[in-house]
Amino acid sequence: MDGVLLVDKPAGITSAEAVRQIKSRVRPARVGHLGTLDPFATGLLPILIGEATKLAPFLQIGEKEYEGVIRLGVETDTLDRTGAEIHTAEVPPLTSTTLADAASRFTGRVVQQPPIFSAIKRDGVPLYRLARRGVEVEPPPPREVEISRLTLDPMDATSIHFVAACSTGTYMRSLARDIGIALGTVAHLAELRRLRNGSFTLAAARPLAATLEALADSGSGNRASQNPAGLIGMCEALATMAEAEADAIQVRRLRNGDSRALDGLVPVGAGLFKVVSAGALIAVAEASSRVTARVVRVFGVD
8 A cells, every 4th residue: 555645633642643553554554644743733644655655755845734723821831732831921902903913923934943842853852852851951943934824813812713824844832932922921822733734635634533444444345445545646645746757668767776767858847756657656856957857766666
């Protein structure tokens, strides 16, 4: 089994646990995921199976979209609802003007301080592990991220609903903290749901439990459908990437590591592009000129 499953992760489990449960249904295939969701978060979690695990570098570069709730007046050590309360503050009245100003301030290229409770590693150890051990952790260095769209709408006197479209590496917990500061108070992320990851959308995802059931039924032959779990093929997973068609001789050369087989196949204006043959994904390549390219990754070869 090679492809991508779009799962709607429930609250209360880690992304790694979702992978473990799916792996138990598709052994011995390799299984991975795109973009970790915190245990309290829900929504779209793309699961990569088999050869599709090699697609991760090409799928991680897309924009992500989230919705959630920011709770004002209370800051926690983890910057989300699971942490311990560390600061409280009065919450100024929320007006359409102040929310619009805050949304504008955090739209575009912004510098963001990642949370201490994060998977960023220091000396090979994730910072959240150090923080949970009680080790005093120096905050990770600020990073520049891009938020292409941000809407803020009041829910009540201390809660804001938000929708954000952003670049990979943007922390919604940090955004919640920073919006609180911009509004003259403190804040934490109370709810988070991922709506989109690159070209994958939550609308196309299935609940984790339904996915596991479909995989089990597929394995036992209980269903007539050839794809009950909604597996997305590898070519379809790269649908937005430019495409070049290779013949059998070119495929053989590519699988032997000969990038010259791509001469003359480069799509006009392409950077990265996929090479297919008879509907199967053979390779991903990168143009080095208008007519030449180098192989970045070959598929179907151990």
